[in-house]
Amino acid sequence: MAVSLTASGAAPQPDDAATELRARVERFVRTRVIPQESVLDAGGPAAGAALRELRSLARTEGLWALPLPAELGGGGLPFSVYAQLAEAEGASDHGPAALGSATLLDVTMLARHAGTRVRERYLEPLVSGEIRTCYAMTEADVPGTDPLLTGTRGGYAADGGWRITGRKWFTSGAGAADLVTVLARTSGAPGDREGLSLLLVPTDSPGFRIVRELPVLGAAGQYEIELDDVRVPGDHLIGEAGRALAVAGERLALGRTLRCLRWLGQAQRAFDLMCARAATRSGSRGALADHQLVQQHVFDALLALRTTRPLVHEAVALIAAGQDARTEVGLAKVAAARMLQQVTDSAIQVHGAAGLGPDTPLPALFRGGRAARILDGPDELHITTVARRILRDYGPQAVTPG
Template sequence: MNTSPDNAPDAPARPAASDPFALPDHLLVLRDRIREFVRGEVIPAEPVLLAGGDAARAAFDDLRAKARANGLWGLSHPVEIGGRGLPLADYVHLGEVEGESEFGPAVLGSEHLLDALMLHRHATPAARDRYLPGILGGTVTPCYGMSEPGRSGSDPSLMTTRAKKTAGGWEITGSKWFSRAAGADFMTVMCRTEPLGVPNRQAFTMFLVPTDTPGFTLVRELSVLGTDGQHREVRLDGVTVPDENMIGERGAGFAVAGDRLDLGRTLRAVQWLGQSRRAFGLMCRRLHQRTAFQEPLASKQLMQQHVFDSYTEIQAARSQVLRAAASVQAGRSAYVDVAAAKVLASRTLCQVLDRAVQVYGAEGLIDDTPLSRMYRKARATRIYDGPDELHAHTVAKRLLKAYAGAPDIEADVF
């Protein structure tokens, strides 16, 4: 196993058995095995995986094979579709460890959980049989097409991609962007299928579009603050798909999307916690390794403030993410908990990374450490899945509504 500082343990001790926050033994064992695998196998392979090409594909295949051999593949997928079936509230503890590497979810089979569940719950039998086994086996790569260039992603009523009914199928025309379409086998495309004036909740439909369909074109790579996250702008020019490629009922696209959103935001927040933990560990070890003015940086009060602020922010974000996961798993109305978790985890990641870069100084600005790339990728988290401002606005409105008309009664919002 790799024993570089980036992979060293960062927990001073295992929680006592009486600790009310301690995990059950079976989860502790599984979490430790995943942590050992991510830090010992995945993180050391990051330079090869980032380089792309045949070497990266071979490394991915090798790592996925090792994950399967070690019983670590597909932990989050339901048993009925070939996964381990861990409940979400349990899986979040493991997903945080997977997320220490941006490649962890892909290597361990959880990256495309949303697409697998969507097909399992909403696809036609023909589409399910065609794509679901490949997603679970790691041989089929999906992507998702929702946002459009030149339009606010927060207002889906502005979406202009249209699907027109034809004999035996649908013809789709429009553009999507910020879709991880590079190397994908199919895209789930949200389209307007009903006339203007029909309520949004009944006006849009989702379709599966194979990326090799005539008229499906990758327009350009979208470099996100200098990093290639496989995001592309896509043009669909008269693309035709059969009726069996419709996901859910006609006009029910938003309902299907809503089924993805709460779980998707929660899972991403879990991965951001893992990235925050990794940055925190790098920062703390650097403080012990570096001296300035004849003293270790760890002895400086301002540096200690960085440690305290980062620790408390990570713990607060984790608590909110666990609450969100419990709400989603219970099937409750989860938006407030999930949106708060998404914003808090995103802000925490950005703030912890900023402090870690500051502690590393000039070295933190270049790719000699993982921090530079992590920092650039983290900024986008405050925009993905709805910008922070939208969630803050919507959550505040819902909380305030609970207090309206009853000023003398404490509302049950906690």
């Protein structure tokens, strides 16, 4: 299965097999996942049962864990190919979990940076969906854009393991997780680039507890957690001690790009709802689609989608090739977050009061768009870091443009 990337960085043109697979994923999300969204959003035993049923169906249909390693039970798709499916899969927030790709970041991190025992113990259960993981980086009293000030502490235990004390918040999925990767300072002082480490913590460890759930604009799934002298084995260190930022940076680049792909899928869903509403709704002054202001919403939303998609796939291509994608990921993240908020806002406007109520997914999609401008670093962080990186090339040492 091959794909080709255009020189402009536009979305690759998939071959027939990739096109067919994307259609199958899109159909599964539309007919299987989306009808279960209200149950899945509510949480509890009913949500757990619905998710198990969806995962069973995904396996039966040959759609389980498509981007995960084949030797671990996944589909083995390279990232460049999976990126063509991620947009369709991410049209629902529950798509990645239902189709088994939600663990891609953790599986990739552990496969590349964990020791032998951790890989042998956890990777296959992660791919199969038997266990769940989460990632704890941010803290209430530390600016999320400055991990160098991390207050959680990790130290050596007498038995050769680690002892961890601290508190994290906005830890996605911690309530149902079996493992949590914790960023902790294991040496040095606050502000030092060296001395931060990533430690894999089983959530049934003594001293680990869920402090509270933190709804995001009313949506569940985020948690505050506490680690009170939690002990973990010495081989549960991810990467090198004191060198967590390299691993975290690699994870963030992939994670941000995945989010962008999924935001494209959600924006496309909102766009389709808006166009369907405009095309079928009529009033005393004629069809909604004939109103110029409605046409303006449609045009602007389409323009946002069409101009954002190439930016995202430019980042995909660089990450798939193992190249530096920091600038491209920063551009894509800001553009995709803004685009999702803009498109869903237009869709709500065209729906009128119906767009504010429970009968469409638009309120949830809009909430996701607003949160997107803060998740994985606020817009301001990406704007300043990208601009500084670009401006360095125009400094005193740079060649003056001719």
